[in-house]
Amino acid sequence: MKKIVLKSLLILLLLVNTAFAAEPLPSWNDTGAKQAIVAFVEQVTLDGSPNFVPLSERIATFDNDGTLWSEQPMYFQDYFTFDRIRALAPQHPEWKLKQPFKAVLENDTKALAALSWPALEELIMASQAGETTEEFAQAVKDWSATARHPQTGRLYTEMVYQPMLELLEYLRANGFKTYMVTGASQEFVRPWAEQVYGFPPEQVIGSNFKTKFEMRDNGPVILQLPEFVLVVDNVGKPVAINQYIGRRPIASFGNSDGDLQMLQWTTGGSGLRLGLLVHHTDAVREWAYDRTSAVGKLDKALDAAKARGWTVVDMKKEWKIIHPFEKQ
Amino acid sequence: MKKIVLKSLLILLLLVNTAFAAEPLPSWNDTGAKQAIVAFVEQVTLDGSPNFVPLSERIATFDNDGTLWSEQPMYFQDYFTFDRIRALAPQHPEWKLKQPFKAVLENDTKALAALSWPALEELIMASQAGETTEEFAQAVKDWSATARHPQTGRLYTEMVYQPMLELLEYLRANGFKTYMVTGASQEFVRPWAEQVYGFPPEQVIGSNFKTKFEMRDNGPVILQLPEFVLVVDNVGKPVAINQYIGRRPIASFGNSDGDLQMLQWTTGGSGLRLGLLVHHTDAVREWAYDRTSAVGKLDKALDAAKARGWTVVDMKKEWKIIHPFEKQ
Numbered sequence: 001m002k003k004i005v006l007k008s009l010l011i012l013l014l015l016v017n018t019a020f021a022a023e024p025l026p027s028w029n030d031t032g033a034k035q036a037i038v039a040f041v042e043q044v045t046l047d048g049s050p051n052f053v054p055l056s057e058r059i060a061t062f063d064n065d066g067t068l069w070s071e072q073p074m075y076f077q078d079y080f081t082f083d084r085i086r087a088l089a090p091q092h093p094e095w096k097l098k099q100p101f102k103a104v105l106e107n108d109t110k111a112l113a114a115l116s117w118p119a120l121e122e123l124i125m126a127s128q129a130g131e132t133t134e135e136f137a138q139a140v141k142d143w144s145a146t147a148r149h150p151q152t153g154r155l156y157t158e159m160v161y162q163p164m165l166e167l168l169e170y171l172r173a174n175g176f177k178t179y180m181v182t183g184a185s186q187e188f189v190r191p192w193a194e195q196v197y198g199f200p201p202e203q204v205i206g207s208n209f210k211t212k213f214e215m216r217d218n219g220p221v222i223l224q225l226p227e228f229v230l231v232v233d234n235v236g237k238p239v240a241i242n243q244y245i246g247r248r249p250i251a252s253f254g255n256s257d258g259d260l261q262m263l264q265w266t267t268g269g270s271g272l273r274l275g276l277l278v279h280h281t282d283a284v285r286e287w288a289y290d291r292t293s294a295v296g297k298l299d300k301a302l303d304a305a306k307a308r309g310w311t312v313v314d315m316k317k318e319w320k321i322i323h324p325f326e327k328q
Numbered sequence: 329m330k331k332i333v334l335k336s337l338l339i340l341l342l343l344v345n346t347a348f349a350a351e352p353l354p355s356w357n358d359t360g361a362k363q364a365i366v367a368f369v370e371q372v373t374l375d376g377s378p379n380f381v382p383l384s385e386r387i388a389t390f391d392n393d394g395t396l397w398s399e400q401p402m403y404f405q406d407y408f409t410f411d412r413i414r415a416l417a418p419q420h421p422e423w424k425l426k427q428p429f430k431a432v433l434e435n436d437t438k439a440l441a442a443l444s445w446p447a448l449e450e451l452i453m454a455s456q457a458g459e460t461t462e463e464f465a466q467a468v469k470d471w472s473a474t475a476r477h478p479q480t481g482r483l484y485t486e487m488v489y490q491p492m493l494e495l496l497e498y499l500r501a502n503g504f505k506t507y508m509v510t511g512a513s514q515e516f517v518r519p520w521a522e523q524v525y526g527f528p529p530e531q532v533i534g535s536n537f538k539t540k541f542e543m544r545d546n547g548p549v550i551l552q553l554p555e556f557v558l559v560v561d562n563v564g565k566p567v568a569i570n571q572y573i574g575r576r577p578i579a580s581f582g583n584s585d586g587d588l589q590m591l592q593w594t595t596g597g598s599g600l601r602l603g604l605l606v607h608h609t610d611a612v613r614e615w616a617y618d619r620t621s622a623v624g625k626l627d628k629a630l631d632a633a634k635a636r637g638w639t640v641v642d643m644k645k646e647w648k649i650i651h652p653f654e655k656q
Contacts, residue, residue: 056528133570177530190574200384201574202505208571213563213589219596220589222570229557235541242461242550243536244572246518246529261541261548268547 024170027163027320033276033313037167040274044250045174051272055175059249061241061262062168064182064189066255066296067278068197069160070149070323072287074113074295076156077184078120080143082112084127087139092126101126113294121228124185128209129226133187136224140191154325157196161278162324164253168198171251179249181241182206183233183258187224205244207232233258238265255280260301267308275310277301282316285326352498355491355648361604361641365495368602372578373502379600383503387577389569389590390496392510392517394583394624395606396525397488398477398651400615402441403623404484405512406448408471410440412455415467420454429454441622449556452513456537457554461515464552468519482653485524490652492606495581496526504579509569510534511561511586515552533572535560561586566593583608588629595636603638605629610644613654 028034043051044058065071085095085104095101100119103111115123128136144157152159168178180199182189186206193199210227213220232240238261241249251274252259252266263275279298280289290298305312313319321327356362371379372386393399413423413432423429428447431439443451456464472485480487496506508527510517514534521527538555541548560568566589569577579602580587580594591603607626608617618626633640641647649655 056522186571186574194384202572204574211567211570213566213593215592220566220592222566222593238541238548238550239539242539243514244530246514246532264543264548265541265550 024173025163025166027166029318029320031318033311033318036311037170037274037276040251040272041170041174043272053250053271057247057250058171058174058176059179059245059247060171060176060251061179061181061237061249061253061266062164063237063254063256063259063262064180064184066280067161067253067259068164068180069156070286071296072289073151075184076149076159077124077188078112079147079149079156080140080188081120081123081127082107083143083147084139085123088127125226128185128187128224131224132221133211133224134221136187137191140188144192154323157192158325159323160196161319162321162327163319164278165197165324167253172198176251177203179203179205179241179245181232181237181262183231183236185209186232205232205240207236235261237262241265250274252276253278254301256296256298257301260304263301263304263308263310267310275305275308276313277305277310278313279315281314282319282322284316285322286315288316352501353491353494355494357646357648359646361639361646364639365498365602365604368579368600369498369502371600381578381599385575385578386499386502386504387507387573387575388499388504388579388581389507389509389565389573389577389594390492390580391565391582391584391587391590392508392512394608395489395581395587396492396508397484398614399624400617401479401623403512404477404487405452405516406440407475407477407484408468408516409448409451409455410435411471411475412467413451416455453554456513456515456552459552460549461539461552462549464515465519468516472520482651485520486653487651488524489606489647490649490655491647492581493525493652499579500526505531507531507533507569507573507577509560509565509590511559511564513537514560533560533568535564563589565590569593578602580604581606582629584624584626585629588632591629591632591636591638595638603633603636604641605633605638606641607643609642610647610650612644613650614643616644 024038025034043049044053046052062068065075082104085101089095089105096105100115100123104123147156148154149156149159171178180189180193184206186204186208189206190201190204193204207228208230210225210229212223212225214223230240248269249266252262253276254263255278267273267275280287282288289296290302315322352366353362371377372381374380390396393403410432413429417423417433424433428443428451432451475484476482477484477487499506508517508521508531512534514532514536517534518529518532521532535556536558538553538557540551540553542551558568576597577594580590581604582591583606595601595603608615610616617624618630643650
C-alpha cells in the first residue's frame with residue numbers, strides 16, 4: 001500500500017516537473033507581449049522578490065468578446081438572441097409585424113447590423129425574460145452545441161483564441177484565480193464557460209437581469225425578469241469586480257474601450273500590475289479593426305495603453321495561430 | 329534534493345492521515361445534528377455512492393448573524409453603524425437635532441432598540457455613503473479590532489461560534505467551497521471575514537450599495553453611493569446566490585426566517601441536500617429566542633424545518649461550548 005502511494009507521488013512529481021519544464025504559451029511568438037506576460041508572472045510568483053504577490057491576491061480578469069473569442073461581424077450573443085427570438089416566435093404572432101422583431105424573423109441582415117442599443121435590448125429581454133434560470137441555461141447549452149457562425153461555419157465555441165486558452169492555463173498553473181468579466185449576459189456565458197475556458201460559473205461575471213425567487217408546486221425556481229440590474233461594461237466592469245470579488249485584480253485583459261476602466265482599476269493599484277489589450281490586426285486569419293469599428297471599438301484604450309505602458313498584442317505578428325482549429 | 333522532496337512528501341502524507349483520523353466537530357455533542365452533518369458529508373464525498381457529488385458542485389452557504397456569530401441584543405452591524413455615525417458627527421452638526429441621528433449621538437438605547445427599518449437604513453447610508461471602498465474597509469478594520477460588545481465586553485469577532493468554525497473547517501477539508509450569504513453589508517463583513525472565518529472576500533455575499541468608478545488625480549477609486557442595489561435577505565438570498573455563484577448549493581446553514589428561502593432553494597434541488605438551522609436555546613451561555621424575537625426571528629423556518637426534515641441544532645444541548653473564549 002505504502003509502495004503504491006509512494007510510486008503515485010513520484011509519478012506526480014515527474015508530471016509537475018515536466019509541466020514546469022514545458023515552454024509556456026506555445027502559440028505565442030517570442031516577442032514583446034509574451035515577454036511582458038512571462039516577466040510579470042515570474043516576478044509576482046518569485047518568493048522573496050519585491051514584487052511577490054501571495055496566492056490569494058493573484059486575481060486576473062478577462063473580457064470575453066474580442067479578448068477570448070471572436071466578435072465579428074456581430075457579438076455572438078446577438079446571434080443567440082436572434083435564434084432564440086425565432087424559436088419563440090410561434091408563441092408571439094404579434095412579432096411578425098413589430099420591429100425590431102420583424103427584422104429578426106425576416107433575417108433582414110442590414111437592419112440587424114444597424115440595430116440601436118434600445119432595440120437590441122428589447123430583443124435580449126424578450127429572449128431571456130419570463131424563463132427560469134434552469135430553462136434558460138438549457139436553451140443556451142443546446143444552442144452553443146449546434147449553432148454555427150454564418151461566415152466560418154464553425155461552432156461559436158470553436159472561435160476562441162488558442163493563445164488566450166494557453167494564457168489562462170499558464171496563469172492558473174501559477175496560482176492565479178481567473179475571472180471572466182463580460183458585458184454579455186452572465187446567464188448566456190455560464191452554461192458553457194467551464195467546458196470551453198475552464199471558468200466555473202462563480203468566476204463568470206456578466207451583465208445580469210433582475211430575478212425573482214418563486215415557490216412552485218414542483219419546487220422553487222428563479223425567474224428572469226425583463227430588467228437589467230447590472231451592465232458590466234465600461235465603468236460597470238470595476239464596479240462589478242468590486243461587487244463580486246472584493247479585491248483589485250493584479251492583471252486584466254481586454255480588447256476594446258469597454259475594457260478601459262477595468263484596466264485603469266487594475267493597473268492603478270500599487271505593486272507590479274499587468275494590463276494587456278488584444279489588438280485585432282489580422283484580416284486574413286480573423287478580422288482587422290480598431291478605432292472606427294462598430295463592434296469592439298478600440299480607440300481611447302489604445303491611447304491609454306501607450307500612455308500607461310500597457311501591453312498591446314499585435315495578433316497578426318504575435319500569435320502563431322488564432323483559433324484552435326488551425327492546428328488540425 | 330530528491331531526498332528532501334521525498335521526506336517532505338512523507339510528512340505531508342502523515343499530516344493528511346492525522347487530519348482524517350482526528351474526530352471532526354469536537355465541540356459538537358454526538359447527537360442528532362452532528363450525526364446528520366457527518367452522515368451527509370460522508371455520503372456526498374464517497375466515490376461510488378449514489379449520493380456522490382463532484383468537487384465543483386460542493387457549494388455550502390452560511391448565513392452570518394445568529395448562524396456564525398451572535399446577534400443579540402442587536403445585529404452587530406448596528407453597533408458599527410452607531411459608532412461610525414458618532415465618529416462622523418463632527419462633520420455633520422445638523423445631526424444633533426435630527427432623528428434618528430440624535431438618538432445615536434445621545435446613545436438613547438431605548439430609541440435605538442426600537443428603530444424602524446427606514447430609520448436604520450438612513451443611518452446605514454450615512455455611515456457608508458460618500459466614502460471610497462478602500463477608506464470604508466479601513467474604518468471597518470479599525471472598528472473590528474477594537475470595538476467591544478456592551479454586555480460581554482468581548483470583541484465582536486470573538487463572539488463567533490466555535491462549533492460553526494469547526495463545521496466550516498470540516499466542510500472545507502472535505503472539498504466544499506464555503507460562502508457567507510448575509511443580509512449585512514458585504515463591505516462591512518469582507519474586511520475581517522477571511523481572518524475570522526476563512527472566507528476570502530470573493531466568498532462573502534452581502535447586501536450592497538450602488539458604487540461609482542471615478543478617476544481621481546491620484547488614481548481610480550470606487551465610491552459608495554447612498555442606494556442599495558441588492559438586499560440579501562429572505563427571497564434575496566437565493567437570488568444573490570444565483571447571481572454570484574450560478575450554482576445551487578447542496579448545503580445551507582441559517583438560523584432565522586430570513587434564511588427560509590435559501591434553505592428552500594438549496595434543499596429543493598435533486599440529490600442529497602442538507603438544510604440546517606441553529607436554534608438559540610441557551611439563555612445562560614448565549615441568548616434564547618425564536619418565534620417572537622425582534623432580532624433573528626425563527627418562526628416560519630422552524631415549521632418548515634419540521635415539514636421538510638431540515639436539521640435543527642439545539643445549541644444548549646448539542647454544543648459543548650458556544651464561543652471560542654470558553655475554551656480558555
